[in-house]
Amino acid sequence: MQIKNQLAAIGMVFVIGVSSLIPIHMKKPVTNEIFKASVSSEIVVPMQYKVDDTAEEDLYFDELIEDDAIEIAEIEESVIEQTFVMSDDEIELLTLVTMAEAEGESEYGQRLVIDTILNRIDCERFDNSLSEVIYAPGQFSSVHNGRINRCYVKEDIYQLVIDELLNRTNDEVLYFTAGHYSEYGTPLFCEGNHYFSK
Structure with a gap:
Protein backbone atom coordinates (compact mmCIF):
# COMPACT_ATOMS: atom_id res chain seq x y z
CA MET A 1 0.00 0.00 0.00
CA THR A 83 -0.82 85.78 -68.25
CA PHE A 84 0.29 89.37 -68.24
CA VAL A 85 1.77 91.03 -65.23
CA MET A 86 -0.28 94.21 -64.90
CA SER A 87 -0.39 96.85 -62.24
CA ASP A 88 -3.67 97.87 -60.62
CA ASP A 89 -3.54 101.12 -62.60
CA GLU A 90 -3.27 99.21 -65.88
CA ILE A 91 -6.14 96.87 -64.96
CA GLU A 92 -8.25 99.92 -64.10
CA LEU A 93 -7.31 101.60 -67.40
CA LEU A 94 -8.33 98.49 -69.35
CA THR A 95 -11.58 98.40 -67.36
CA LEU A 96 -12.30 102.04 -68.23
CA VAL A 97 -11.66 101.53 -71.94
CA THR A 98 -13.87 98.43 -71.96
CA MET A 99 -16.69 100.32 -70.25
CA ALA A 100 -16.27 103.28 -72.60
CA GLU A 101 -16.26 101.07 -75.71
CA ALA A 102 -18.73 98.33 -74.69
CA GLU A 103 -20.81 99.36 -71.68
CA GLY A 104 -24.05 98.43 -73.45
CA GLU A 105 -22.73 95.16 -74.92
CA SER A 106 -23.19 91.63 -73.59
CA GLU A 107 -20.63 90.13 -71.23
CA TYR A 108 -19.25 88.15 -74.16
CA GLY A 109 -18.98 91.35 -76.21
CA GLN A 110 -17.12 93.06 -73.37
CA ARG A 111 -14.73 90.12 -73.10
CA LEU A 112 -13.99 90.39 -76.82
CA VAL A 113 -13.12 94.09 -76.45
CA ILE A 114 -10.71 93.21 -73.62
CA ASP A 115 -9.24 90.40 -75.77
CA THR A 116 -8.77 92.78 -78.72
CA ILE A 117 -6.53 94.96 -76.59
CA LEU A 118 -4.63 92.03 -75.03
CA ASN A 119 -4.14 90.40 -78.44
CA ARG A 120 -2.69 93.64 -79.78
CA ILE A 121 -0.11 93.66 -76.99
CA ASP A 122 0.88 90.16 -78.14
CA CYS A 123 0.91 91.03 -81.84
CA GLU A 124 4.07 92.32 -83.53
CA ARG A 125 2.00 94.76 -85.61
CA PHE A 126 1.14 96.78 -82.50
CA ASP A 127 2.99 98.31 -79.57
CA ASN A 128 3.70 95.93 -76.73
CA SER A 129 2.46 97.89 -73.74
CA LEU A 130 -1.11 98.55 -72.63
CA SER A 131 -0.87 102.35 -72.58
CA GLU A 132 0.76 102.48 -76.04
CA VAL A 133 -1.97 100.26 -77.52
CA ILE A 134 -4.79 102.24 -75.91
CA TYR A 135 -3.43 105.70 -76.64
CA ALA A 136 -2.22 104.95 -80.18
CA PRO A 137 -3.61 107.59 -82.57
CA GLY A 138 -6.95 106.77 -84.18
CA GLN A 139 -7.44 103.39 -82.48
CA PHE A 140 -10.13 103.76 -79.80
CA SER A 141 -12.73 106.44 -80.36
CA SER A 142 -13.71 106.58 -76.68
CA VAL A 143 -10.16 107.66 -75.81
CA HIS A 144 -10.07 110.45 -78.40
CA ASN A 145 -13.62 111.78 -77.94
CA GLY A 146 -13.18 111.92 -74.14
CA ARG A 147 -15.85 109.35 -73.22
CA ILE A 148 -13.25 107.38 -71.20
CA ASN A 149 -13.00 110.36 -68.82
CA ARG A 150 -16.71 110.08 -68.01
CA CYS A 151 -16.49 106.40 -67.11
CA TYR A 152 -15.64 104.75 -63.82
CA VAL A 153 -14.13 101.42 -62.79
CA LYS A 154 -17.14 99.13 -62.79
CA GLU A 155 -16.69 96.08 -60.59
CA ASP A 156 -18.15 93.47 -62.95
CA ILE A 157 -16.05 94.70 -65.90
CA TYR A 158 -12.96 94.82 -63.65
CA GLN A 159 -13.57 91.13 -62.87
CA LEU A 160 -13.91 90.36 -66.60
CA VAL A 161 -10.50 91.94 -67.17
CA ILE A 162 -9.00 89.70 -64.45
CA ASP A 163 -10.71 86.64 -66.02
CA GLU A 164 -9.37 87.45 -69.48
CA LEU A 165 -5.86 88.00 -68.15
CA LEU A 166 -5.98 84.48 -66.69
CA ASN A 167 -7.81 82.73 -69.51
CA ARG A 168 -8.51 84.57 -72.75
CA THR A 169 -11.83 83.92 -74.47
CA ASN A 170 -10.53 84.73 -77.96
CA ASP A 171 -6.90 85.01 -79.05
CA GLU A 172 -7.58 86.10 -82.64
CA VAL A 173 -9.54 89.36 -82.55
CA LEU A 174 -7.45 92.45 -83.29
CA TYR A 175 -10.01 94.99 -84.54
CA PHE A 176 -13.61 95.91 -83.85
CA THR A 177 -15.84 98.69 -85.06
CA ALA A 178 -19.48 99.54 -84.47
CA GLY A 179 -21.97 98.85 -87.26
CA HIS A 180 -19.55 97.43 -89.86
CA TYR A 181 -16.27 95.59 -90.29
CA SER A 182 -13.04 97.52 -90.07
CA GLU A 183 -11.15 98.26 -93.26
CA TYR A 184 -8.23 96.50 -91.57
CA GLY A 185 -7.84 92.78 -91.01
CA THR A 186 -9.97 89.80 -91.99
CA PRO A 187 -13.64 89.83 -90.89
CA LEU A 188 -14.51 87.22 -88.28
CA PHE A 189 -17.97 87.71 -86.76
CA CYS A 190 -20.42 90.16 -85.29
CA GLU A 191 -21.32 90.33 -81.60
CA GLY A 192 -23.93 92.86 -80.59
CA ASN A 193 -23.11 96.19 -82.28
CA HIS A 194 -19.46 95.30 -82.82
CA TYR A 195 -17.87 93.65 -85.85
CA PHE A 196 -14.65 91.84 -85.03
CA SER A 197 -11.72 91.13 -87.36
CA LYS A 198 -8.32 89.52 -87.03
Missing part, protein backbone atom coordinates in the same frame (compact mmCIF):
# COMPACT_ATOMS: atom_id res chain seq x y z
CA GLN A 2 2.83 2.34 0.84
CA ILE A 3 4.57 1.57 -2.47
CA LYS A 4 1.31 2.32 -4.34
CA ASN A 5 1.02 5.66 -2.59
CA GLN A 6 4.63 6.52 -3.47
CA LEU A 7 4.11 5.55 -7.10
CA ALA A 8 0.91 7.61 -7.21
CA ALA A 9 2.77 10.60 -5.78
CA ILE A 10 5.57 10.22 -8.36
CA GLY A 11 2.91 9.94 -11.08
CA MET A 12 1.26 13.15 -9.88
CA VAL A 13 4.57 15.01 -9.97
CA PHE A 14 5.23 13.67 -13.48
CA VAL A 15 1.78 14.70 -14.70
CA ILE A 16 2.15 18.19 -13.19
CA GLY A 17 5.63 18.53 -14.73
CA VAL A 18 4.47 17.41 -18.17
CA SER A 19 1.33 19.54 -18.05
CA SER A 20 3.43 22.65 -17.62
CA LEU A 21 5.08 21.83 -20.96
CA ILE A 22 1.79 21.48 -22.88
CA PRO A 23 0.97 24.50 -25.10
CA ILE A 24 -1.56 26.92 -23.69
CA HIS A 25 -4.27 25.99 -26.22
CA MET A 26 -4.19 22.37 -25.03
CA LYS A 27 -4.58 23.23 -21.36
CA LYS A 28 -7.79 23.92 -19.56
CA PRO A 29 -9.70 26.78 -21.31
CA VAL A 30 -9.43 30.17 -19.67
CA THR A 31 -11.83 33.10 -19.87
CA ASN A 32 -11.27 35.72 -22.57
CA GLU A 33 -10.54 38.39 -20.00
CA ILE A 34 -7.75 36.40 -18.40
CA PHE A 35 -6.36 35.36 -21.80
CA LYS A 36 -6.31 38.90 -23.10
CA ALA A 37 -4.58 40.13 -19.99
CA SER A 38 -1.97 37.40 -19.98
CA VAL A 39 -1.06 37.26 -23.71
CA SER A 40 0.77 40.15 -25.31
CA SER A 41 -0.80 41.54 -28.49
CA GLU A 42 2.66 41.97 -29.97
CA ILE A 43 3.86 39.19 -32.27
CA VAL A 44 7.56 38.60 -32.04
CA VAL A 45 9.20 37.92 -35.41
CA PRO A 46 12.80 36.77 -35.67
CA MET A 47 15.09 39.50 -37.05
CA GLN A 48 15.94 37.62 -40.25
CA TYR A 49 12.23 37.56 -41.22
CA LYS A 50 11.47 41.19 -40.45
CA VAL A 51 10.62 43.50 -43.38
CA ASP A 52 10.73 47.24 -42.95
CA ASP A 53 7.41 48.10 -44.63
CA THR A 54 7.38 51.62 -43.21
CA ALA A 55 10.55 52.57 -45.11
CA GLU A 56 8.97 51.41 -48.38
CA GLU A 57 5.70 53.21 -47.63
CA ASP A 58 7.53 56.40 -46.65
CA LEU A 59 9.57 56.27 -49.86
CA TYR A 60 6.40 55.79 -51.96
CA PHE A 61 4.63 58.58 -50.08
CA ASP A 62 7.61 60.92 -50.56
CA GLU A 63 7.61 60.14 -54.29
CA LEU A 64 3.89 60.99 -54.51
CA ILE A 65 4.42 64.29 -52.72
CA GLU A 66 7.40 65.11 -54.96
CA ASP A 67 5.41 64.26 -58.12
CA ASP A 68 2.49 66.43 -56.97
CA ALA A 69 4.83 69.32 -56.14
CA ILE A 70 6.43 69.12 -59.60
CA GLU A 71 3.03 68.99 -61.29
CA ILE A 72 1.74 71.99 -59.30
CA ALA A 73 4.92 73.94 -60.08
CA GLU A 74 4.53 73.16 -63.80
CA ILE A 75 0.88 74.31 -63.76
CA GLU A 76 1.80 77.52 -61.94
CA GLU A 77 4.63 78.18 -64.41
CA SER A 78 2.26 77.57 -67.32
CA VAL A 79 -0.31 79.99 -65.87
CA ILE A 80 2.37 82.65 -65.33
CA GLU A 81 3.57 82.27 -68.93
CA GLN A 82 0.05 82.70 -70.28
Whole structure:
Protein backbone atom coordinates (compact mmCIF):
# COMPACT_ATOMS: atom_id res chain seq x y z
CA MET A 1 0.00 0.00 0.00
CA GLN A 2 2.83 2.34 0.84
CA ILE A 3 4.57 1.57 -2.47
CA LYS A 4 1.31 2.32 -4.34
CA ASN A 5 1.02 5.66 -2.59
CA GLN A 6 4.63 6.52 -3.47
CA LEU A 7 4.11 5.55 -7.10
CA ALA A 8 0.91 7.61 -7.21
CA ALA A 9 2.77 10.60 -5.78
CA ILE A 10 5.57 10.22 -8.36
CA GLY A 11 2.91 9.94 -11.08
CA MET A 12 1.26 13.15 -9.88
CA VAL A 13 4.57 15.01 -9.97
CA PHE A 14 5.23 13.67 -13.48
CA VAL A 15 1.78 14.70 -14.70
CA ILE A 16 2.15 18.19 -13.19
CA GLY A 17 5.63 18.53 -14.73
CA VAL A 18 4.47 17.41 -18.17
CA SER A 19 1.33 19.54 -18.05
CA SER A 20 3.43 22.65 -17.62
CA LEU A 21 5.08 21.83 -20.96
CA ILE A 22 1.79 21.48 -22.88
CA PRO A 23 0.97 24.50 -25.10
CA ILE A 24 -1.56 26.92 -23.69
CA HIS A 25 -4.27 25.99 -26.22
CA MET A 26 -4.19 22.37 -25.03
CA LYS A 27 -4.58 23.23 -21.36
CA LYS A 28 -7.79 23.92 -19.56
CA PRO A 29 -9.70 26.78 -21.31
CA VAL A 30 -9.43 30.17 -19.67
CA THR A 31 -11.83 33.10 -19.87
CA ASN A 32 -11.27 35.72 -22.57
CA GLU A 33 -10.54 38.39 -20.00
CA ILE A 34 -7.75 36.40 -18.40
CA PHE A 35 -6.36 35.36 -21.80
CA LYS A 36 -6.31 38.90 -23.10
CA ALA A 37 -4.58 40.13 -19.99
CA SER A 38 -1.97 37.40 -19.98
CA VAL A 39 -1.06 37.26 -23.71
CA SER A 40 0.77 40.15 -25.31
CA SER A 41 -0.80 41.54 -28.49
CA GLU A 42 2.66 41.97 -29.97
CA ILE A 43 3.86 39.19 -32.27
CA VAL A 44 7.56 38.60 -32.04
CA VAL A 45 9.20 37.92 -35.41
CA PRO A 46 12.80 36.77 -35.67
CA MET A 47 15.09 39.50 -37.05
CA GLN A 48 15.94 37.62 -40.25
CA TYR A 49 12.23 37.56 -41.22
CA LYS A 50 11.47 41.19 -40.45
CA VAL A 51 10.62 43.50 -43.38
CA ASP A 52 10.73 47.24 -42.95
CA ASP A 53 7.41 48.10 -44.63
CA THR A 54 7.38 51.62 -43.21
CA ALA A 55 10.55 52.57 -45.11
CA GLU A 56 8.97 51.41 -48.38
CA GLU A 57 5.70 53.21 -47.63
CA ASP A 58 7.53 56.40 -46.65
CA LEU A 59 9.57 56.27 -49.86
CA TYR A 60 6.40 55.79 -51.96
CA PHE A 61 4.63 58.58 -50.08
CA ASP A 62 7.61 60.92 -50.56
CA GLU A 63 7.61 60.14 -54.29
CA LEU A 64 3.89 60.99 -54.51
CA ILE A 65 4.42 64.29 -52.72
CA GLU A 66 7.40 65.11 -54.96
CA ASP A 67 5.41 64.26 -58.12
CA ASP A 68 2.49 66.43 -56.97
CA ALA A 69 4.83 69.32 -56.14
CA ILE A 70 6.43 69.12 -59.60
CA GLU A 71 3.03 68.99 -61.29
CA ILE A 72 1.74 71.99 -59.30
CA ALA A 73 4.92 73.94 -60.08
CA GLU A 74 4.53 73.16 -63.80
CA ILE A 75 0.88 74.31 -63.76
CA GLU A 76 1.80 77.52 -61.94
CA GLU A 77 4.63 78.18 -64.41
CA SER A 78 2.26 77.57 -67.32
CA VAL A 79 -0.31 79.99 -65.87
CA ILE A 80 2.37 82.65 -65.33
CA GLU A 81 3.57 82.27 -68.93
CA GLN A 82 0.05 82.70 -70.28
CA THR A 83 -0.82 85.78 -68.25
CA PHE A 84 0.29 89.37 -68.24
CA VAL A 85 1.77 91.03 -65.23
CA MET A 86 -0.28 94.21 -64.90
CA SER A 87 -0.39 96.85 -62.24
CA ASP A 88 -3.67 97.87 -60.62
CA ASP A 89 -3.54 101.12 -62.60
CA GLU A 90 -3.27 99.21 -65.88
CA ILE A 91 -6.14 96.87 -64.96
CA GLU A 92 -8.25 99.92 -64.10
CA LEU A 93 -7.31 101.60 -67.40
CA LEU A 94 -8.33 98.49 -69.35
CA THR A 95 -11.58 98.40 -67.36
CA LEU A 96 -12.30 102.04 -68.23
CA VAL A 97 -11.66 101.53 -71.94
CA THR A 98 -13.87 98.43 -71.96
CA MET A 99 -16.69 100.32 -70.25
CA ALA A 100 -16.27 103.28 -72.60
CA GLU A 101 -16.26 101.07 -75.71
CA ALA A 102 -18.73 98.33 -74.69
CA GLU A 103 -20.81 99.36 -71.68
CA GLY A 104 -24.05 98.43 -73.45
CA GLU A 105 -22.73 95.16 -74.92
CA SER A 106 -23.19 91.63 -73.59
CA GLU A 107 -20.63 90.13 -71.23
CA TYR A 108 -19.25 88.15 -74.16
CA GLY A 109 -18.98 91.35 -76.21
CA GLN A 110 -17.12 93.06 -73.37
CA ARG A 111 -14.73 90.12 -73.10
CA LEU A 112 -13.99 90.39 -76.82
CA VAL A 113 -13.12 94.09 -76.45
CA ILE A 114 -10.71 93.21 -73.62
CA ASP A 115 -9.24 90.40 -75.77
CA THR A 116 -8.77 92.78 -78.72
CA ILE A 117 -6.53 94.96 -76.59
CA LEU A 118 -4.63 92.03 -75.03
CA ASN A 119 -4.14 90.40 -78.44
CA ARG A 120 -2.69 93.64 -79.78
CA ILE A 121 -0.11 93.66 -76.99
CA ASP A 122 0.88 90.16 -78.14
CA CYS A 123 0.91 91.03 -81.84
CA GLU A 124 4.07 92.32 -83.53
CA ARG A 125 2.00 94.76 -85.61
CA PHE A 126 1.14 96.78 -82.50
CA ASP A 127 2.99 98.31 -79.57
CA ASN A 128 3.70 95.93 -76.73
CA SER A 129 2.46 97.89 -73.74
CA LEU A 130 -1.11 98.55 -72.63
CA SER A 131 -0.87 102.35 -72.58
CA GLU A 132 0.76 102.48 -76.04
CA VAL A 133 -1.97 100.26 -77.52
CA ILE A 134 -4.79 102.24 -75.91
CA TYR A 135 -3.43 105.70 -76.64
CA ALA A 136 -2.22 104.95 -80.18
CA PRO A 137 -3.61 107.59 -82.57
CA GLY A 138 -6.95 106.77 -84.18
CA GLN A 139 -7.44 103.39 -82.48
CA PHE A 140 -10.13 103.76 -79.80
CA SER A 141 -12.73 106.44 -80.36
CA SER A 142 -13.71 106.58 -76.68
CA VAL A 143 -10.16 107.66 -75.81
CA HIS A 144 -10.07 110.45 -78.40
CA ASN A 145 -13.62 111.78 -77.94
CA GLY A 146 -13.18 111.92 -74.14
CA ARG A 147 -15.85 109.35 -73.22
CA ILE A 148 -13.25 107.38 -71.20
CA ASN A 149 -13.00 110.36 -68.82
CA ARG A 150 -16.71 110.08 -68.01
CA CYS A 151 -16.49 106.40 -67.11
CA TYR A 152 -15.64 104.75 -63.82
CA VAL A 153 -14.13 101.42 -62.79
CA LYS A 154 -17.14 99.13 -62.79
CA GLU A 155 -16.69 96.08 -60.59
CA ASP A 156 -18.15 93.47 -62.95
CA ILE A 157 -16.05 94.70 -65.90
CA TYR A 158 -12.96 94.82 -63.65
CA GLN A 159 -13.57 91.13 -62.87
CA LEU A 160 -13.91 90.36 -66.60
CA VAL A 161 -10.50 91.94 -67.17
CA ILE A 162 -9.00 89.70 -64.45
CA ASP A 163 -10.71 86.64 -66.02
CA GLU A 164 -9.37 87.45 -69.48
CA LEU A 165 -5.86 88.00 -68.15
CA LEU A 166 -5.98 84.48 -66.69
CA ASN A 167 -7.81 82.73 -69.51
CA ARG A 168 -8.51 84.57 -72.75
CA THR A 169 -11.83 83.92 -74.47
CA ASN A 170 -10.53 84.73 -77.96
CA ASP A 171 -6.90 85.01 -79.05
CA GLU A 172 -7.58 86.10 -82.64
CA VAL A 173 -9.54 89.36 -82.55
CA LEU A 174 -7.45 92.45 -83.29
CA TYR A 175 -10.01 94.99 -84.54
CA PHE A 176 -13.61 95.91 -83.85
CA THR A 177 -15.84 98.69 -85.06
CA ALA A 178 -19.48 99.54 -84.47
CA GLY A 179 -21.97 98.85 -87.26
CA HIS A 180 -19.55 97.43 -89.86
CA TYR A 181 -16.27 95.59 -90.29
CA SER A 182 -13.04 97.52 -90.07
CA GLU A 183 -11.15 98.26 -93.26
CA TYR A 184 -8.23 96.50 -91.57
CA GLY A 185 -7.84 92.78 -91.01
CA THR A 186 -9.97 89.80 -91.99
CA PRO A 187 -13.64 89.83 -90.89
CA LEU A 188 -14.51 87.22 -88.28
CA PHE A 189 -17.97 87.71 -86.76
CA CYS A 190 -20.42 90.16 -85.29
CA GLU A 191 -21.32 90.33 -81.60
CA GLY A 192 -23.93 92.86 -80.59
CA ASN A 193 -23.11 96.19 -82.28
CA HIS A 194 -19.46 95.30 -82.82
CA TYR A 195 -17.87 93.65 -85.85
CA PHE A 196 -14.65 91.84 -85.03
CA SER A 197 -11.72 91.13 -87.36
CA LYS A 198 -8.32 89.52 -87.03
